[in-house]
Amino acid sequence: MRITRIIEKPLRLESNISNAFVNFAHHTVSLIAIVTDKIVAGKPLTGISFNSIGRYAQSGILKDRMIPRLLEEDPENLLLEDGTLSPEKVSLVALRNEKPGGHGDRAHALAGLELAVWDLNAKLNDEPACQTIARHFGREAAVTEVDVYAAGGYYYPGEDLTALKAELSRYAAQGFTRFKMKIGGASLETDRQRIEAALQVAGGGSRLAVDANGRFDQDTALQYARALEPYGLMWFEEAGDPLDYELNCALAQAYNGPLATGENLFSAMDVKNLILFGGMRPGHDVFQMDSGLSYGVTEYARMLKEMESRGFSRKQAYPHGGQLLALHVVAGLGLGGCEVYPSIFQPLGGFGDDVKVVDGKVRVGDAPGFGLETKSALIREFAELVS
């Protein structure tokens, strides 16, 4: 089997954003297809994916650097012994002559490519990607059901608390039992009122997380920590800059509830530093790294190794992302659970068209690969891509 084409197309989510308070008006994601010369059911076997949600398309890095390196490589050098593509070898070749450090856009670019390899291999095996991932990393089987939570809880004009409660109530009606809301976009007093309103819907602190999106300095983070502590929240997410390990460590010393961070760390070395210097607590705090932004599952497995070799459990990992790719990674690697952004970031966000959230859990589908074909609005975009 050899790769014959690698296609990338930036997809603008512009018209699909349903909530104007998240400024993703010019947000883009790279759709990626790896086409091979292997014919399955009369068509060239093709792996498809995208580079998660929340950063940007990576057309330049993919077309100028990574795709040419892969197409110029001897196809034999990209294969595993069983004849499927090696995610590790594809990653090494795509990063050839790249210097160490600087884990940003490059990590998002390779992530999309590497995930397409998993989709391709799973389709060759005629199984869901979570099974291919589980077997590759020596796990008995993928789990079939994944804990999810609904991320949202936006600010509304006039700070009318009924709008916030209505939003979370919609998620509850969809089957979610745990919720995450924004904080830090208003005064502490206003945020406190919003949290108390949200708790009325969530039904208890352990069912509600708050997310500051990295905007607090250390003093503000500590001030919020003192105010949040009595609520016994599910977690307090990204209080400060994602690389500010000093702040995170001070917060972990001051705040007894779980902290969550990591969606803006894109390499195993950054995760190692978060663990060594950021004060994260085994069995307590939450790691949100997203393989779809971080060089793919190969590097994500290295992140888990950094965690587990230092006494942390993979159940503490709740990847950022809220899409099918992350769902399969969580199921394949046996992680704690998965974020979902109900209704926004379409057509990429969420799971298959007919996937239901039941009692805060989602069953992983049986479709081969990541099952992106079960999202009709998304698969139309891919159909154009490979046509």
Add this chain to the structure above:
Amino acid sequence: MRITRIIEKPLRLESNISNAFVNFAHHTVSLIAIVTDKIVAGKPLTGISFNSIGRYAQSGILKDRMIPRLLEEDPENLLLEDGTLSPEKVSLVALRNEKPGGHGDRAHALAGLELAVWDLNAKLNDEPACQTIARHFGREAAVTEVDVYAAGGYYYPGEDLTALKAELSRYAAQGFTRFKMKIGGASLETDRQRIEAALQVAGGGSRLAVDANGRFDQDTALQYARALEPYGLMWFEEAGDPLDYELNCALAQAYNGPLATGENLFSAMDVKNLILFGGMRPGHDVFQMDSGLSYGVTEYARMLKEMESRGFSRKQAYPHGGQLLALHVVAGLGLGGCEVYPSIFQPLGGFGDDVKVVDGKVRVGDAPGFGLETKSALIREFAELVS
């Protein structure tokens, strides 16, 4: 004054690499020109720059994200009170809607843009960029002479030590008094022989640095440290992964000579972490961050603040890069000195055509801006760009 066009062109250095043992065969750099509606000497005032040397061109990030943001902005919002372009405001607008963390290719992209602003402002003032930089950051004046050292000391086939000695002797004949050589590409015993050969040319350990390019694990780094210590070297550079603060800290505890690192850290937050967790010693170790890869001079000034607020001196800063942009930043901000790669990375590397190294120092030229116009091979590339 308003920006009318921002032009980017990737330049391949392929045919210009004179040393085949550095694998920069597909290396690219973004040439950037910011064109305004201000007419000076009958022509539109234009700032030019490039994103240093050693990583890659950033055509995608510039064209898809940063350039459109700048051209869509109200021109008034990009100006300082004196009517020149504000490097800080240009940076903020170019990064609009970018999330925190992930300081990689994006940092290289903005660096090229931001440096073009300095070139433009200096040309408007009819002065060298180092003067504009010095004044902007409240310094009395730029220094006129900068300490430089020659980086090279490559591996040669057959490990013939005469080739290494001949290379360093050429640099000495060009006026260099301090040198840097590669280590880690051979056994410790071979490297020891190479260092001893190089010392014969350098004339003493304080005139010779060694660079492992980040390839050692902690055990190997410590093994080298023990072997290197007796030579009393100028510094031991990038022993391990640039983000491995644990390794750097262990090395600082074990090795009494100066360590050098930072060319692969691209944000002030990463520098803060290096200082807090990497064991760097005030008045002793060397910081090599390169404004041309790290969001520009605006972010570089924040890095200096992280250093100086923790007892480090800006004289400990020796930026990576070895080109005119870095020379002016060093002169404008009063840093310790500057790297030079004699003869390679052309047409970008090195200083003006007629700049001479005298007794290990370089005089900063009088040409307006960064003086890229004084490098004839380079300015031909820019002439094509803006034509």
